[in-house]
Amino acid sequence: MQADRTLDFDPNRRSFLSALAASAALAGPLGGLASSGALAQQAAAASALKDDAAFWNEVRGLFSHKPGVRYMNIGTAGSMPVETLNLLDSENRRMARESMSGYSNFLDQRKTLARSFGCDPDEIVMSGNTSDGMCHSLLGLVWLPGDEIVTTNHEHGGGNVPMAILQDRYGVVIKRVTLPVGNKQTAEDYVELFSKAIGPRTKAMVFSAPTYKTGTMLPIKMLAKLAQEKGIVSICDGAHVPGMFAANFHDLGVDFLAGAGHKWQCGPLGTGILYVRNKVLPQYNPRPLPAYYPVVTSSYPLAGGLPPRTTNDKETDDLAARIQSTGSRNAPVYMGLAKSCEVWDRIGRDKIQAYTISMSQHLKEKIAEKWGVDALYSPKDDPRLVCALTGFNPFRNPEHVKDKARSDAFVKRMLDEYGFVIRNVNFPVPGSQQEHYGVRVSTHLWSNMDDVDQLVDAMWDLSGKMNTV
Ligand SMILES: Cc1ncc(COP(=O)(O)O)c(C=O)c1O
Incomplete structure (x- = not known):
């Protein structure tokens, strides 16, 4: 090596x-x-790129x-830097030597990621991958029969599958806009498509940015703003965002963004980066936080429920820690993901x-x-x-x-x-x-x-x- x-x-x-x-x-x-x-x-x-080949x-x-x-084909699979590989190797050996468990909410690693992606540790989860993040986002919201999701015809199974579960389980209606392809489009076209499709029963919009099919970067900030204006939840399948874009999650203004850790960010396989908005920051997203229940977790009060969600810039609960804490986890891969994020920050x-x-x-x-x-x-x-x-x-x-x-x-x-x-x-x-x-x-x-x-x-x-x- x-x-x-x-x-x-x-x-x-x-x-x-x-x-x-x-x-x-x-x-x-x-x-x-x-x-x-x-x-x-x-x-x-x-x-001028060639000039800085060194x-x-x-x-x-x-x-x-x-x-x-x-x-x-990084859109399918990245590749870990050697220093991440070395860390995975040494941490796996240390865990084995010392018979260690993986019970943790991985606050240290979440702090690193929060710095990398412009948000706070209570808003960032190291998920299993994008699909896992999409399930956490969609299945944790509260749905009633007839609620509607506006999405696109170019979504990945990672988002389509939890939407299908909502449809079958709660009677949620999935409405799809037809995306254009090619060079004859502008960002405003997407806002218009979504704007026209959103109706009185629409509760959320779900969109990939970029789409994995055509590599079209849907304009996240503009769509998040539209969702805010319409009073609906925005969920971005941002599988390709971490590691490709210098993204500031607060600034994007979305409610949820599920990204991959193992694609452009080049973390270990089995890692994702999930942003869950957990405070009200008027300059980015002034909307009240939606009701949300973690769906896969070991961290939920057995009586009394969660504290009420905050209405200001101070969290009332570490939501990310709740989603992160599920039994004994594979600690070395989370350390590896944080390491890859550090390498990216260094570059x-x-x-x-x-x-x-x-x-x-x-x-x-x-x-x-x-x-x-x-x-x-x-x-x-x-x-x-x-x-x-x-x-x-x-x-x-x-x-x-x-x-x-x-x-x-x-x-x-x-x-x-x-x-x-x-x-x-x-x-x-x-x-x-x-x-x-x-x-x-x-x-x-x-x-x-x-x-x-x-x-x-x-x-x-x-x-x-x-x-x-
Ligand atoms: C847009 C999009 N969403 C979701 C996924 C699923 O990614 P993961 O393997 O991280 O769950 C992919 C994978 O290529 C994708 O391109």
């Missing part, structure tokens, strides 16, 4: 990184304010990937966001150049809708994207013949009778612009070879 490596980044070094971070902040991919100059700045910063090479050295393969979350999204923007531009902009399922021109996932139709004959076997073969051949790990995913497209099986690329901090250029060349070459009837 490689030795631990620390990143020797000089924060005072003048480089394009500050420009990159600034461009990302201006662009506001989490649904902040768009700036007309932001895209141009982002493009300039992206082209820094990102050092970052690449923190991981232990198999040589010869380029991993671009700089703004830089990671700017770097990973810039590579994706570069990829999107190259796809638009070679295949035409209509091949993109991910938007590229509204900076509020972009992220480090890129979904597109790789086939020269666009109809071929409806053929699952052909799409599966494309992904397999990209690995077998060119050494790139990417994936495909199916989804409905407005106006098409059949689902599309687009491919999806994740650009993370161990990739660079050369990898992206070579990926494009490989995909173009393969799409030429596969252009048969």
Whole structure:
């Protein structure tokens, strides 16, 4: 195993990184304010990326990937830094040597995560994964027959399954908006879609940001604001948010955000990051806290119930501790997750966001150049809708994207013949009778612009070879 490596980044070094971070902040991919100059700045910063190869090479050295393969499916699985692996190893051995239990609410680790994600320890839970976080969020709320959830037709099973349970168990009505695909959309379109669908019985909105199907970053802040205005609960499936975005959970204004620890954040498998709003902060979300009961917990009073939820900025109860405390847990993985978060903080979350999204923007531009902009399922021109996932139709004959076997073969051949790990995913497209099986690329901090250029060349070459009837 490689030795631990620390990143020797000089924060005072003048480089394009500050420009990159600034461009990302201006662009506001989490649904902040768009700036007309932001895209141009982002493009300039992206082209300057190669100039700081030394820094990102050092970052690449923190991981232990198999040589010869380029991993671009982080949306499915990340990869732990070596120092997290070492900690997992030593903590597992210590637990075994000392016959230790895992009864804890893991406050120390929750404090680390709270610092990383702009919230307080009583609001952040190390869940089992995103799906687990979505179950905690949805199943813990109080539902009555006829209550309605407004969601989308591009949700993951991680959210769809608990919504189906609510439907069957309580008679909750699930209403879905049809999401557009491609580059001809703006953040306002999503607000309008949801706004029109929300009715008098709507109790909550559930949306993925970004969606795993097209890599479209739904504008979290704008949608959370809409939920506040409509007086409904907002639940974000943010599986891809931790580790990709420099997110401040308070600032997002949502009630719940369930993210993965094991994807972009590169924590151990079996970890997620769940934000549960637990105080009323008027500058972010002035709405009263919804009634909530932890559903999987060992920490609930046997008589008397929970204290009333706070109406101000001081919590009346450590809700996250209640959700976190369920019997004896796998302590080393939580320590590992906190370690990966520390590594990200050391590198700089703004830089990671700017770097990973810039590579994706570069990829999107190259796809638009070679295949035409209509091949993109991910938007590229509204900076509020972009992220480090890129979904597109790789086939020269666009109809071929409806053929699952052909799409599966494309992904397999990209690995077998060119050494790139990417994936495909199916989804409905407005106006098409059949689902599309687009491919999806994740650009993370161990990739660079050369990898992206070579990926494009490989995909173009393969799409030429596969252009048969
Ligand atoms: C949008 C989205 N939600 C939920 C999940 C499920 O993630 P997990 O394995 O962390 O439960 C995924 C996994 O890819 C996803 O992309």
